[in-house]
Amino acid sequence: MGKSELTTGTQAIDRATALLSDVLQSQTPPLLGSLARAHDIPKSTTSRILGALERAGLVQRDRNGAFLAGQVLTSFAREQNQDSVLVTRMRAVLESLSEQTGETANLAVPGNGFINLLDQVDGQYLLGATNWIGKQVPYHASALGKVLLAYSAVTISAGRLERLTDKTITSRTRLLEELEEVRRRGFAIISDELEVGLVAVAAPIREQDGRVVGAISVSGPSTRLNNKELIRIGDLIVSEIDAVQARSKKKPQMPNQKIGKVGAA
Structure with missing residues (x-):
C-alpha cells in the first residue's frame, strides 16, 4: 500500500x-x-x-x-446501564455469600464469546484468591457459564470446546446432559474443569418475566470445598438471590395506600 x-x-x-x-x-x-x-x-x-x-x-x-x-450504539448503552443496575442490586448478595462462606463471590452476565464478569467480593483466604474481573472465562468450563447456557441466556458456540484441564467437558452431548442437570438442580457445579484445584457453584439471576440475565457464583479450592459443601452453598446462593428478588418486587407503601400484588419473578 x-x-x-x-x-x-x-x-x-x-x-x-x-x-x-x-x-x-x-x-x-x-x-x-x-x-x-x-x-x-x-x-x-x-x-x-x-x-x-x-x-x-x-x-x-x-x-x-x-x-x-444507531442501534449498535443504543443497544450497547442500554446493556451497560442494565449491567450497572444489576451490579448495584446484587452487591449485597455477593457480600453476604462471601461472609457466610469465606470464599470469593462473583457476578457475571453473557459476554461476546466469554462470560462477562461484572463484580467480585473476595473471600477471607489467601489460597484461591483470584481476581476474575476481565479474565476470559469460557462458558462450558465455568459454573457461571453453565448457568447461562442452561437457561438459554447464551447458546453453545459452534466451534470446538477448548480443553483447559483433563476434567473439562469437551463433548457437546455430555455438555447438554450437564446443562439438563443444572436445570433440574437449580445451580451448576464445576470441579477442576476451569483450573486444577478450583471448584465453584453458581445459580441464575432472573428478571420478573423469568428470563435469566446473569449468574452468581462462589468459588474456592477443592481442599476446602467438597461436593457436599458445594451443594449446600448452591442452595444458599439460590436463597440469597430469591430474597433480593422478592424484596425488589414489593412496591413501597404510600400514605393511605395498600400494597398491591405484582407478578412473580
Missing part, C-alpha cells in the same frame, strides 16, 4: 469519526447538509461516509432524514 493510499484511508477514518462524534453530541439530530458544511466535506462524500456508518448500525435516520445514534 502506497503512502497516498494510507493518507486517504486515514483521512476517511478521521472524517467518519468526526461525523459520528457530531451526530452523537448534537442536541438535535443533524441533517446531511449541515454536517457537510460543519466539517467542510463535499456533500456526496459526507453521504457516502454516513451511509457506511448507517450500514454498520452506528447511525440511523429519523423520519426527517436527520442522523442519530
Whole structure:
C-alpha cells in the first residue's frame, strides 16, 4: 500500500469519526447538509461516509432524514446501564455469600464469546484468591457459564470446546446432559474443569418475566470445598438471590395506600 493510499484511508477514518462524534453530541439530530458544511466535506462524500456508518448500525435516520445514534450504539448503552443496575442490586448478595462462606463471590452476565464478569467480593483466604474481573472465562468450563447456557441466556458456540484441564467437558452431548442437570438442580457445579484445584457453584439471576440475565457464583479450592459443601452453598446462593428478588418486587407503601400484588419473578 502506497503512502497516498494510507493518507486517504486515514483521512476517511478521521472524517467518519468526526461525523459520528457530531451526530452523537448534537442536541438535535443533524441533517446531511449541515454536517457537510460543519466539517467542510463535499456533500456526496459526507453521504457516502454516513451511509457506511448507517450500514454498520452506528447511525440511523429519523423520519426527517436527520442522523442519530444507531442501534449498535443504543443497544450497547442500554446493556451497560442494565449491567450497572444489576451490579448495584446484587452487591449485597455477593457480600453476604462471601461472609457466610469465606470464599470469593462473583457476578457475571453473557459476554461476546466469554462470560462477562461484572463484580467480585473476595473471600477471607489467601489460597484461591483470584481476581476474575476481565479474565476470559469460557462458558462450558465455568459454573457461571453453565448457568447461562442452561437457561438459554447464551447458546453453545459452534466451534470446538477448548480443553483447559483433563476434567473439562469437551463433548457437546455430555455438555447438554450437564446443562439438563443444572436445570433440574437449580445451580451448576464445576470441579477442576476451569483450573486444577478450583471448584465453584453458581445459580441464575432472573428478571420478573423469568428470563435469566446473569449468574452468581462462589468459588474456592477443592481442599476446602467438597461436593457436599458445594451443594449446600448452591442452595444458599439460590436463597440469597430469591430474597433480593422478592424484596425488589414489593412496591413501597404510600400514605393511605395498600400494597398491591405484582407478578412473580
